[in-house]
Amino acid sequence: MTITGSNEMSTHTGASVNPEPATGTPEKLVTIRDVGHDYPTRDGHRTVLDKVSFDVKPGEFVCIVGPSGVGKTTILRCIAGLQPSTRGEVRVNGGVLKGPSSDVGLVFQDYSRSLMPWMTVADNVALPLRTRLDRTERERRVTAALNEVGLDQHTGSKPWQLSGGMQQRVAIARALAFGAPLLLMDEPFASVDAQTRAELEDLSLRVRDDSGQAVILITHDIDESIYLADRIIVLGGSPASVIAELEVPFGPHRDQITTKSLPEFGELRKAVHTLIQDASRSMGQKGATK
Protein backbone atom coordinates (compact mmCIF):
# COMPACT_ATOMS: atom_id res chain seq x y z
CA MET A 1 0.00 0.00 0.00
CA THR A 2 1.24 3.47 -0.78
CA ILE A 3 0.57 6.56 1.18
CA THR A 4 0.81 9.46 -1.18
CA GLY A 5 0.39 13.03 -0.24
CA SER A 6 2.40 16.15 0.08
CA ASN A 7 1.23 16.98 3.56
CA GLU A 8 3.28 15.65 6.42
CA MET A 9 0.73 14.80 9.07
CA SER A 10 2.91 15.46 12.06
CA THR A 11 3.25 19.11 11.07
CA HIS A 12 -0.42 19.70 11.68
CA THR A 13 -1.54 20.97 15.01
CA GLY A 14 -4.58 19.50 16.61
CA ALA A 15 -7.70 18.98 14.64
CA SER A 16 -7.24 22.25 12.80
CA VAL A 17 -5.91 21.92 9.33
CA ASN A 18 -4.30 24.52 7.19
CA PRO A 19 -3.71 22.90 3.84
CA GLU A 20 -0.85 24.30 1.88
CA PRO A 21 -0.62 22.51 -1.44
CA ALA A 22 2.90 21.90 -2.55
CA THR A 23 1.99 22.07 -6.20
CA GLY A 24 -1.04 23.00 -8.22
CA THR A 25 -3.35 25.90 -7.77
CA PRO A 26 -4.04 26.73 -4.14
CA GLU A 27 -7.73 27.44 -4.67
CA LYS A 28 -8.38 23.82 -5.60
CA LEU A 29 -7.90 21.13 -3.00
CA VAL A 30 -9.38 18.33 -5.07
CA THR A 31 -9.33 18.06 -8.84
CA ILE A 32 -11.17 15.18 -10.44
CA ARG A 33 -10.59 14.88 -14.16
CA ASP A 34 -12.37 12.50 -16.50
CA VAL A 35 -12.57 9.77 -13.90
CA GLY A 36 -14.08 6.55 -15.16
CA HIS A 37 -14.60 3.26 -13.43
CA ASP A 38 -15.39 -0.22 -14.70
CA TYR A 39 -16.46 -3.18 -12.66
CA PRO A 40 -15.55 -6.57 -14.06
CA THR A 41 -18.54 -8.75 -14.93
CA ARG A 42 -18.81 -12.27 -16.24
CA ASP A 43 -18.78 -11.06 -19.84
CA GLY A 44 -16.25 -8.23 -19.88
CA HIS A 45 -16.98 -5.22 -17.73
CA ARG A 46 -19.66 -2.73 -16.82
CA THR A 47 -18.80 0.95 -16.97
CA VAL A 48 -20.22 2.67 -13.91
CA LEU A 49 -18.57 6.07 -14.17
CA ASP A 50 -17.38 7.91 -17.23
CA LYS A 51 -15.68 11.30 -17.50
CA VAL A 52 -16.57 12.51 -14.03
CA SER A 53 -14.94 15.87 -13.48
CA PHE A 54 -15.29 18.39 -10.69
CA ASP A 55 -13.22 20.39 -8.24
CA VAL A 56 -13.40 21.07 -4.54
CA LYS A 57 -11.94 24.18 -2.93
CA PRO A 58 -10.29 24.10 0.49
CA GLY A 59 -12.92 24.35 3.21
CA GLU A 60 -15.76 23.78 0.80
CA PHE A 61 -18.70 21.50 1.66
CA VAL A 62 -19.72 19.52 -1.40
CA CYS A 63 -22.60 17.06 -1.50
CA ILE A 64 -22.90 14.43 -4.19
CA VAL A 65 -26.43 13.30 -4.97
CA GLY A 66 -27.91 11.11 -7.65
CA PRO A 67 -30.35 8.29 -8.19
CA SER A 68 -29.60 5.14 -6.24
CA GLY A 69 -27.20 2.82 -8.00
CA VAL A 70 -25.70 5.64 -10.04
CA GLY A 71 -22.18 5.17 -8.66
CA LYS A 72 -22.00 7.67 -5.79
CA THR A 73 -20.12 5.30 -3.53
CA THR A 74 -17.83 4.30 -6.40
CA ILE A 75 -16.68 7.88 -6.98
CA LEU A 76 -16.17 8.30 -3.23
CA ARG A 77 -14.03 5.16 -3.09
CA CYS A 78 -12.00 6.46 -6.02
CA ILE A 79 -11.37 9.76 -4.19
CA ALA A 80 -10.52 7.86 -1.01
CA GLY A 81 -7.98 5.82 -2.94
CA LEU A 82 -9.65 2.60 -1.82
CA GLN A 83 -10.53 1.72 -5.38
CA PRO A 84 -8.20 3.22 -7.97
CA SER A 85 -10.20 4.63 -10.87
CA THR A 86 -9.96 2.82 -14.19
CA ARG A 87 -9.50 6.06 -16.10
CA GLY A 88 -8.79 9.67 -15.34
CA GLU A 89 -7.03 11.38 -12.50
CA VAL A 90 -7.80 12.35 -8.93
CA ARG A 91 -5.56 15.00 -7.42
CA VAL A 92 -5.73 15.85 -3.76
CA ASN A 93 -3.60 18.65 -2.43
CA GLY A 94 -1.66 18.77 -5.69
CA GLY A 95 -0.56 15.13 -5.71
CA VAL A 96 -2.05 12.50 -7.97
CA LEU A 97 -3.83 9.94 -5.82
CA LYS A 98 -2.52 6.39 -6.25
CA GLY A 99 -3.90 4.86 -3.09
CA PRO A 100 -5.21 5.82 0.34
CA SER A 101 -3.69 9.11 1.38
CA SER A 102 -3.04 10.97 4.59
CA ASP A 103 -4.72 13.91 2.87
CA VAL A 104 -8.08 12.16 3.01
CA GLY A 105 -10.08 11.23 6.11
CA LEU A 106 -13.05 8.95 5.82
CA VAL A 107 -16.35 8.52 7.64
CA PHE A 108 -18.02 5.27 6.70
CA GLN A 109 -21.73 4.71 6.40
CA ASP A 110 -21.92 1.86 8.88
CA TYR A 111 -20.42 2.91 12.19
CA SER A 112 -21.12 -0.47 13.76
CA ARG A 113 -18.65 -2.04 11.34
CA SER A 114 -16.12 0.75 10.94
CA LEU A 115 -15.38 1.11 14.66
CA MET A 116 -13.43 -1.53 16.58
CA PRO A 117 -15.80 -2.81 19.28
CA TRP A 118 -13.00 -4.00 21.59
CA MET A 119 -11.34 -0.58 21.72
CA THR A 120 -12.42 2.36 23.82
CA VAL A 121 -13.72 5.46 22.08
CA ALA A 122 -10.37 7.18 22.63
CA ASP A 123 -8.40 4.21 21.30
CA ASN A 124 -10.57 4.07 18.20
CA VAL A 125 -9.84 7.71 17.48
CA ALA A 126 -6.13 7.25 18.23
CA LEU A 127 -5.71 4.11 16.10
CA PRO A 128 -4.75 5.85 12.83
CA LEU A 129 -2.33 8.13 14.67
CA ARG A 130 -0.46 5.46 16.57
CA THR A 131 2.74 5.38 14.55
CA ARG A 132 2.48 8.89 13.15
CA LEU A 133 2.51 10.99 16.29
CA ASP A 134 4.20 10.81 19.64
CA ARG A 135 2.08 10.06 22.64
CA THR A 136 1.49 13.59 23.93
CA GLU A 137 0.60 15.00 20.53
CA ARG A 138 -1.61 12.02 19.84
CA GLU A 139 -3.49 12.36 23.10
CA ARG A 140 -3.86 16.08 22.57
CA ARG A 141 -5.36 15.53 19.15
CA VAL A 142 -7.68 12.74 20.30
CA THR A 143 -8.94 14.89 23.17
CA ALA A 144 -9.47 17.87 20.85
CA ALA A 145 -11.39 15.75 18.33
CA LEU A 146 -13.59 14.14 21.00
CA ASN A 147 -14.29 17.55 22.54
CA GLU A 148 -15.26 18.85 19.13
CA VAL A 149 -17.88 16.14 18.65
CA GLY A 150 -19.05 16.40 22.28
CA LEU A 151 -17.87 12.99 23.45
CA ASP A 152 -15.30 14.09 26.03
CA GLN A 153 -17.36 12.36 28.74
CA HIS A 154 -17.25 9.02 26.93
CA THR A 155 -13.58 8.52 26.08
CA GLY A 156 -13.36 5.29 28.08
CA SER A 157 -16.59 3.73 26.80
CA LYS A 158 -16.78 1.01 24.21
CA PRO A 159 -18.55 1.98 20.97
CA TRP A 160 -21.24 -0.64 21.48
CA GLN A 161 -22.15 0.96 24.79
CA LEU A 162 -23.11 4.16 22.95
CA SER A 163 -26.13 5.12 20.86
CA GLY A 164 -25.93 5.02 17.06
CA GLY A 165 -25.57 8.78 16.78
CA MET A 166 -22.77 8.81 19.35
CA GLN A 167 -20.98 5.99 17.52
CA GLN A 168 -21.07 7.95 14.31
CA ARG A 169 -19.65 10.92 16.22
CA VAL A 170 -16.75 8.68 17.25
CA ALA A 171 -16.20 7.90 13.57
CA ILE A 172 -16.29 11.62 12.76
CA ALA A 173 -13.81 12.32 15.57
CA ARG A 174 -11.50 9.64 14.18
CA ALA A 175 -11.54 11.23 10.72
CA LEU A 176 -11.13 14.65 12.29
CA ALA A 177 -8.14 13.68 14.43
CA PHE A 178 -6.54 12.16 11.34
CA GLY A 179 -6.00 15.79 10.35
CA ALA A 180 -6.51 15.48 6.61
CA PRO A 181 -7.52 18.57 4.64
CA LEU A 182 -10.30 16.57 2.97
CA LEU A 183 -13.07 14.66 4.74
CA LEU A 184 -15.11 12.10 2.81
CA MET A 185 -18.44 10.96 4.19
CA ASP A 186 -20.41 8.13 2.63
CA GLU A 187 -24.07 8.50 3.60
CA PRO A 188 -22.92 9.01 7.17
CA PHE A 189 -26.32 9.67 8.70
CA ALA A 190 -28.34 7.06 6.83
CA SER A 191 -28.81 4.77 9.80
CA VAL A 192 -29.74 7.19 12.61
CA ASP A 193 -33.11 8.65 13.56
CA ALA A 194 -34.27 12.03 12.25
CA GLN A 195 -33.48 14.00 15.42
CA THR A 196 -29.96 12.56 15.65
CA ARG A 197 -29.54 13.14 11.96
CA ALA A 198 -30.24 16.86 12.34
CA GLU A 199 -27.77 17.05 15.23
CA LEU A 200 -25.08 15.29 13.21
CA GLU A 201 -25.72 17.58 10.23
CA ASP A 202 -25.15 20.63 12.41
CA LEU A 203 -22.12 18.95 13.95
CA SER A 204 -20.66 18.38 10.48
CA LEU A 205 -21.12 22.03 9.57
CA ARG A 206 -19.51 23.16 12.81
CA VAL A 207 -16.61 20.76 12.39
CA ARG A 208 -15.99 22.07 8.90
CA ASP A 209 -16.11 25.64 10.23
CA ASP A 210 -13.69 24.96 13.08
CA SER A 211 -11.22 22.77 11.21
CA GLY A 212 -11.37 24.38 7.78
CA GLN A 213 -11.49 20.93 6.22
CA ALA A 214 -13.20 20.46 2.91
CA VAL A 215 -15.99 17.89 2.99
CA ILE A 216 -17.37 15.68 0.26
CA LEU A 217 -20.54 14.05 1.52
CA ILE A 218 -22.63 11.51 -0.32
CA THR A 219 -26.32 11.42 0.43
CA HIS A 220 -29.56 10.29 -1.10
CA ASP A 221 -31.45 12.88 0.94
CA ILE A 222 -32.04 16.01 -1.15
CA ASP A 223 -32.89 18.24 1.82
CA GLU A 224 -29.74 17.13 3.60
CA SER A 225 -27.61 17.95 0.57
CA ILE A 226 -29.08 21.47 0.29
CA TYR A 227 -28.83 22.10 4.03
CA LEU A 228 -25.18 21.08 4.21
CA ALA A 229 -23.61 21.92 0.88
CA ASP A 230 -21.94 24.97 -0.53
CA ARG A 231 -22.27 23.19 -3.82
CA ILE A 232 -24.30 20.20 -4.91
CA ILE A 233 -23.00 17.85 -7.57
CA VAL A 234 -25.64 15.75 -9.28
CA LEU A 235 -24.53 12.49 -10.83
CA GLY A 236 -26.66 10.87 -13.51
CA GLY A 237 -26.63 8.76 -16.60
CA SER A 238 -25.36 5.30 -17.26
CA PRO A 239 -22.40 5.34 -17.16
CA ALA A 240 -22.68 8.22 -14.72
CA SER A 241 -21.12 11.62 -15.04
CA VAL A 242 -21.76 15.04 -13.49
CA ILE A 243 -25.04 16.27 -14.95
CA ALA A 244 -25.34 19.42 -12.87
CA GLU A 245 -23.54 21.54 -10.29
CA LEU A 246 -25.64 23.84 -8.14
CA GLU A 247 -24.28 26.58 -5.91
CA VAL A 248 -26.05 26.83 -2.57
CA PRO A 249 -25.99 30.50 -1.54
CA PHE A 250 -26.69 30.18 2.20
CA GLY A 251 -23.23 30.92 3.58
CA PRO A 252 -21.51 28.94 6.31
CA HIS A 253 -24.06 29.46 9.11
CA ARG A 254 -27.29 27.57 8.78
CA ASP A 255 -30.21 26.67 10.95
CA GLN A 256 -32.43 23.64 10.73
CA ILE A 257 -35.61 25.76 10.82
CA THR A 258 -34.83 29.11 9.23
CA THR A 259 -32.55 27.84 6.46
CA LYS A 260 -34.96 25.12 5.49
CA SER A 261 -37.83 27.62 5.25
CA LEU A 262 -36.02 30.01 2.93
CA PRO A 263 -37.73 30.32 -0.47
CA GLU A 264 -34.39 29.50 -2.17
CA PHE A 265 -34.32 26.23 -0.24
CA GLY A 266 -37.61 25.21 -1.82
CA GLU A 267 -36.42 26.23 -5.27
CA LEU A 268 -33.21 24.24 -4.90
CA ARG A 269 -35.16 21.26 -3.63
CA LYS A 270 -37.37 21.39 -6.69
CA ALA A 271 -34.38 21.77 -9.03
CA VAL A 272 -32.39 18.89 -7.50
CA HIS A 273 -35.45 16.71 -7.27
CA THR A 274 -36.26 17.25 -10.96
CA LEU A 275 -32.67 16.51 -11.96
CA ILE A 276 -32.56 13.27 -10.00
CA GLN A 277 -35.99 12.21 -11.19
CA ASP A 278 -35.04 12.78 -14.84
CA ALA A 279 -31.71 10.98 -14.35
CA SER A 280 -33.46 8.12 -12.62
CA ARG A 281 -36.06 7.87 -15.38
CA SER A 282 -33.45 7.78 -18.15
CA MET A 283 -31.48 5.14 -16.23
CA GLY A 284 -34.66 3.11 -15.86
CA GLN A 285 -35.33 3.31 -19.59
CA LYS A 286 -31.81 2.26 -20.40
CA GLY A 287 -32.14 -0.60 -18.00
CA ALA A 288 -35.44 -1.64 -19.59
CA THR A 289 -34.07 -1.69 -23.13
CA LYS A 290 -31.08 -3.81 -22.17
Next chain:
Amino acid sequence: MIRSARGALLQLWLPILLIGLWWITSTGSTSLYFPALSDILDAVGQLWLFEHAVSDLLPSMRNMLTGFLLAVVIGVIAGLILGSLPRLLDAVEPELELARALPAVAILPIAILVLGLGDNMRVFVITLGAVWPVLLNTTAAVRGIDPTVRDVESAFGIDTVSRYLRVRLPAALPQILAGARVSLYISIALLVISEMQGAGQGIGHFILASQRNYAVVDMWSGVIVLGVIGYLLQLAFRAGEAALLRNYPPQRTGK
Protein backbone atom coordinates in the same frame (compact mmCIF):
# COMPACT_ATOMS: atom_id res chain seq x y z
CA MET B 1 -26.63 -15.36 47.05
CA ILE B 2 -29.67 -17.63 47.04
CA ARG B 3 -29.83 -17.43 43.28
CA SER B 4 -26.18 -18.47 42.83
CA ALA B 5 -26.66 -21.34 45.28
CA ARG B 6 -29.67 -22.41 43.29
CA GLY B 7 -27.67 -22.16 40.07
CA ALA B 8 -24.93 -24.33 41.54
CA LEU B 9 -27.51 -26.85 42.67
CA LEU B 10 -29.04 -26.98 39.19
CA GLN B 11 -25.63 -27.77 37.74
CA LEU B 12 -24.54 -30.18 40.43
CA TRP B 13 -27.53 -32.39 41.13
CA LEU B 14 -26.82 -34.82 38.33
CA PRO B 15 -23.10 -35.33 39.04
CA ILE B 16 -23.90 -35.76 42.74
CA LEU B 17 -26.61 -38.29 41.88
CA LEU B 18 -24.31 -40.24 39.56
CA ILE B 19 -21.43 -40.32 42.04
CA GLY B 20 -23.89 -41.41 44.72
CA LEU B 21 -25.17 -44.22 42.48
CA TRP B 22 -21.61 -45.28 41.70
CA TRP B 23 -20.75 -45.24 45.40
CA ILE B 24 -23.79 -47.32 46.40
CA THR B 25 -23.61 -49.88 43.59
CA SER B 26 -19.87 -50.40 43.92
CA THR B 27 -19.82 -50.73 47.73
CA GLY B 28 -18.56 -54.16 48.68
CA SER B 29 -17.67 -54.87 45.07
CA THR B 30 -15.66 -58.03 44.60
CA SER B 31 -15.09 -57.43 40.90
CA LEU B 32 -11.41 -57.12 40.03
CA TYR B 33 -12.13 -54.61 37.28
CA PHE B 34 -14.68 -52.40 39.04
CA PRO B 35 -13.46 -51.83 42.57
CA ALA B 36 -15.48 -49.93 45.17
CA LEU B 37 -15.52 -46.19 44.71
CA SER B 38 -14.51 -45.74 48.33
CA ASP B 39 -11.33 -47.75 47.66
CA ILE B 40 -10.59 -45.69 44.53
CA LEU B 41 -11.04 -42.42 46.40
CA ASP B 42 -8.76 -43.72 49.18
CA ALA B 43 -6.16 -44.43 46.51
CA VAL B 44 -6.63 -40.94 45.04
CA GLY B 45 -5.94 -39.47 48.46
CA GLN B 46 -2.94 -41.65 49.15
CA LEU B 47 -1.31 -41.63 45.72
CA TRP B 48 -2.10 -38.18 44.35
CA LEU B 49 -1.83 -36.14 47.53
CA PHE B 50 1.00 -35.56 46.97
CA GLU B 51 3.53 -38.18 46.01
CA HIS B 52 2.50 -38.86 42.41
CA ALA B 53 1.26 -35.33 41.93
CA VAL B 54 4.91 -34.26 41.96
CA SER B 55 6.40 -37.27 40.18
CA ASP B 56 3.73 -37.81 37.50
CA LEU B 57 1.14 -35.05 37.38
CA LEU B 58 3.56 -32.13 37.34
CA PRO B 59 5.65 -33.29 34.36
CA SER B 60 2.47 -34.28 32.53
CA MET B 61 0.89 -30.87 33.02
CA ARG B 62 4.11 -29.16 32.02
CA ASN B 63 4.25 -31.11 28.75
CA MET B 64 0.58 -30.64 28.07
CA LEU B 65 0.60 -26.89 28.69
CA THR B 66 3.84 -26.40 26.72
CA GLY B 67 2.39 -28.28 23.76
CA PHE B 68 -0.94 -26.48 24.02
CA LEU B 69 0.58 -23.02 24.29
CA LEU B 70 2.97 -23.71 21.40
CA ALA B 71 -0.02 -24.86 19.34
CA VAL B 72 -1.93 -21.67 20.16
CA VAL B 73 1.01 -19.39 19.37
CA ILE B 74 1.86 -21.15 16.12
CA GLY B 75 -1.80 -21.47 15.13
CA VAL B 76 -2.57 -17.81 15.78
CA ILE B 77 0.51 -16.48 13.98
CA ALA B 78 0.08 -18.77 10.99
CA GLY B 79 -3.68 -18.16 10.92
CA LEU B 80 -3.26 -14.37 10.98
CA ILE B 81 -0.87 -14.56 8.04
CA LEU B 82 -2.85 -17.13 6.04
CA GLY B 83 -6.14 -15.34 6.64
CA SER B 84 -4.61 -12.05 5.49
CA LEU B 85 -3.03 -13.43 2.31
CA PRO B 86 -5.72 -15.23 0.28
CA ARG B 87 -3.26 -16.23 -2.45
CA LEU B 88 -0.95 -17.92 0.02
CA LEU B 89 -3.94 -19.64 1.58
CA ASP B 90 -5.04 -20.97 -1.82
CA ALA B 91 -1.55 -22.39 -2.33
CA VAL B 92 -1.25 -24.15 1.02
CA GLU B 93 -4.86 -25.18 1.56
CA PRO B 94 -4.51 -28.71 0.07
CA GLU B 95 -1.42 -29.37 2.18
CA LEU B 96 -3.18 -28.07 5.27
CA GLU B 97 -6.21 -30.25 4.66
CA LEU B 98 -3.97 -33.29 4.25
CA ALA B 99 -1.96 -32.55 7.36
CA ARG B 100 -5.09 -31.92 9.38
CA ALA B 101 -6.74 -35.14 8.22
CA LEU B 102 -3.73 -37.13 9.42
CA PRO B 103 -4.30 -38.06 13.07
CA ALA B 104 -1.45 -36.90 15.30
CA VAL B 105 -1.46 -40.36 16.87
CA ALA B 106 -0.29 -41.71 13.52
CA ILE B 107 2.73 -39.43 13.72
CA LEU B 108 3.63 -40.85 17.14
CA PRO B 109 5.84 -43.70 15.84
CA ILE B 110 7.71 -41.31 13.58
CA ALA B 111 8.08 -38.78 16.39
CA ILE B 112 9.45 -41.50 18.68
CA LEU B 113 11.87 -42.59 15.98
CA VAL B 114 13.13 -39.08 15.30
CA LEU B 115 12.85 -37.39 18.70
CA GLY B 116 13.18 -40.39 21.00
CA LEU B 117 11.03 -41.11 24.04
CA GLY B 118 11.61 -37.87 25.91
CA ASP B 119 9.49 -34.86 26.67
CA ASN B 120 10.38 -33.20 23.37
CA MET B 121 8.59 -35.96 21.49
CA ARG B 122 5.50 -35.57 23.66
CA VAL B 123 5.39 -31.79 23.33
CA PHE B 124 5.87 -32.17 19.58
CA VAL B 125 2.98 -34.61 19.20
CA ILE B 126 0.68 -32.50 21.37
CA THR B 127 1.52 -29.34 19.44
CA LEU B 128 1.08 -31.08 16.11
CA GLY B 129 -2.34 -32.40 17.02
CA ALA B 130 -3.61 -29.32 18.85
CA VAL B 131 -2.50 -26.71 16.34
CA TRP B 132 -5.28 -27.34 13.81
CA PRO B 133 -8.40 -26.02 15.53
CA VAL B 134 -6.62 -22.78 16.44
CA LEU B 135 -5.00 -22.44 13.02
CA LEU B 136 -8.14 -23.10 11.03
CA ASN B 137 -10.36 -20.96 13.25
CA THR B 138 -7.92 -18.06 13.14
CA THR B 139 -7.59 -18.31 9.36
CA ALA B 140 -11.34 -18.37 8.87
CA ALA B 141 -11.89 -15.51 11.33
CA VAL B 142 -9.30 -13.26 9.72
CA ARG B 143 -10.54 -14.06 6.23
CA GLY B 144 -14.06 -13.26 7.38
CA ILE B 145 -13.26 -9.84 8.84
CA ASP B 146 -15.75 -7.28 7.56
CA PRO B 147 -14.56 -5.54 4.36
CA THR B 148 -15.29 -2.22 6.08
CA VAL B 149 -12.56 -3.02 8.60
CA ARG B 150 -10.12 -3.62 5.72
CA ASP B 151 -11.19 -0.27 4.29
CA VAL B 152 -10.54 1.40 7.64
CA GLU B 153 -7.05 -0.14 7.70
CA SER B 154 -6.22 1.15 4.23
CA ALA B 155 -8.00 4.50 4.34
CA PHE B 156 -6.27 5.50 7.56
CA GLY B 157 -2.94 4.04 6.51
CA ILE B 158 -2.68 1.87 9.61
CA ASP B 159 0.79 0.33 9.84
CA THR B 160 1.31 -3.38 9.36
CA VAL B 161 2.07 -4.17 13.00
CA SER B 162 -1.08 -2.40 14.19
CA ARG B 163 -3.12 -4.07 11.46
CA TYR B 164 -2.19 -7.48 12.76
CA LEU B 165 -1.98 -6.88 16.48
CA ARG B 166 -4.54 -4.15 17.07
CA VAL B 167 -7.14 -4.93 14.44
CA ARG B 168 -7.04 -8.46 13.04
CA LEU B 169 -5.97 -10.35 16.17
CA PRO B 170 -8.66 -8.78 18.37
CA ALA B 171 -11.24 -9.08 15.59
CA ALA B 172 -10.52 -12.81 15.37
CA LEU B 173 -10.17 -13.35 19.13
CA PRO B 174 -13.62 -14.82 19.88
CA GLN B 175 -13.15 -17.45 17.17
CA ILE B 176 -9.53 -18.07 18.15
CA LEU B 177 -10.66 -18.88 21.67
CA ALA B 178 -13.36 -21.22 20.39
CA GLY B 179 -10.62 -23.07 18.50
CA ALA B 180 -8.26 -23.03 21.47
CA ARG B 181 -10.88 -24.71 23.63
CA VAL B 182 -10.99 -27.66 21.23
CA SER B 183 -7.19 -27.62 21.12
CA LEU B 184 -7.12 -27.94 24.89
CA TYR B 185 -9.15 -31.16 24.81
CA ILE B 186 -6.95 -32.55 22.06
CA SER B 187 -3.86 -31.66 24.09
CA ILE B 188 -5.07 -33.65 27.08
CA ALA B 189 -5.93 -36.66 24.92
CA LEU B 190 -2.57 -36.60 23.13
CA LEU B 191 -0.72 -36.17 26.40
CA VAL B 192 -2.17 -39.39 27.75
CA ILE B 193 -1.60 -41.29 24.52
CA SER B 194 1.98 -40.07 24.16
CA GLU B 195 2.73 -41.07 27.75
CA MET B 196 1.52 -44.59 27.13
CA GLN B 197 4.47 -45.03 24.78
CA GLY B 198 7.71 -45.66 26.64
CA ALA B 199 7.40 -42.93 29.22
CA GLY B 200 8.96 -43.39 32.65
CA GLN B 201 6.58 -40.97 34.31
CA GLY B 202 3.43 -39.02 33.73
CA ILE B 203 -0.21 -39.70 34.43
CA GLY B 204 -0.75 -41.62 31.18
CA HIS B 205 2.19 -43.82 32.04
CA PHE B 206 0.86 -44.28 35.55
CA ILE B 207 -2.54 -45.42 34.35
CA LEU B 208 -1.08 -47.90 31.87
CA ALA B 209 1.58 -49.20 34.28
CA SER B 210 -1.05 -49.72 37.01
CA GLN B 211 -3.21 -51.66 34.58
CA ARG B 212 -0.29 -53.87 33.55
CA ASN B 213 0.50 -54.57 37.20
CA TYR B 214 -3.16 -55.36 37.97
CA ALA B 215 -3.20 -52.41 40.35
CA VAL B 216 -6.76 -51.76 39.22
CA VAL B 217 -7.63 -49.41 42.08
CA ASP B 218 -4.56 -47.30 41.30
CA MET B 219 -5.50 -47.31 37.63
CA TRP B 220 -8.98 -46.01 38.45
CA SER B 221 -7.51 -43.35 40.71
CA GLY B 222 -5.41 -42.09 37.80
CA VAL B 223 -8.46 -41.96 35.54
CA ILE B 224 -10.40 -39.98 38.13
CA VAL B 225 -7.56 -37.54 38.67
CA LEU B 226 -7.31 -37.06 34.91
CA GLY B 227 -11.02 -36.33 34.71
CA VAL B 228 -10.82 -33.81 37.53
CA ILE B 229 -7.77 -32.15 35.93
CA GLY B 230 -9.58 -31.90 32.61
CA TYR B 231 -12.59 -30.33 34.28
CA LEU B 232 -10.47 -27.82 36.20
CA LEU B 233 -8.55 -26.89 33.04
CA GLN B 234 -11.83 -26.28 31.28
CA LEU B 235 -13.00 -24.04 34.14
CA ALA B 236 -9.71 -22.12 34.02
CA PHE B 237 -10.04 -21.76 30.26
CA ARG B 238 -13.56 -20.38 30.58
CA ALA B 239 -12.41 -17.85 33.16
CA GLY B 240 -9.55 -16.79 30.89
CA GLU B 241 -11.89 -16.54 27.93
CA ALA B 242 -14.34 -14.37 29.85
CA ALA B 243 -11.49 -12.09 30.94
CA LEU B 244 -10.15 -11.76 27.39
CA LEU B 245 -13.57 -11.03 25.92
CA ARG B 246 -14.74 -8.59 28.57
CA ASN B 247 -14.34 -5.67 26.13
CA TYR B 248 -16.49 -7.24 23.47
CA PRO B 249 -20.19 -6.68 22.86
CA PRO B 250 -22.16 -9.18 24.96
CA GLN B 251 -23.54 -11.24 22.06
CA ARG B 252 -20.05 -12.12 20.88
CA THR B 253 -18.90 -13.43 24.23
CA GLY B 254 -21.79 -15.86 24.28
CA LYS B 255 -20.29 -17.94 21.51
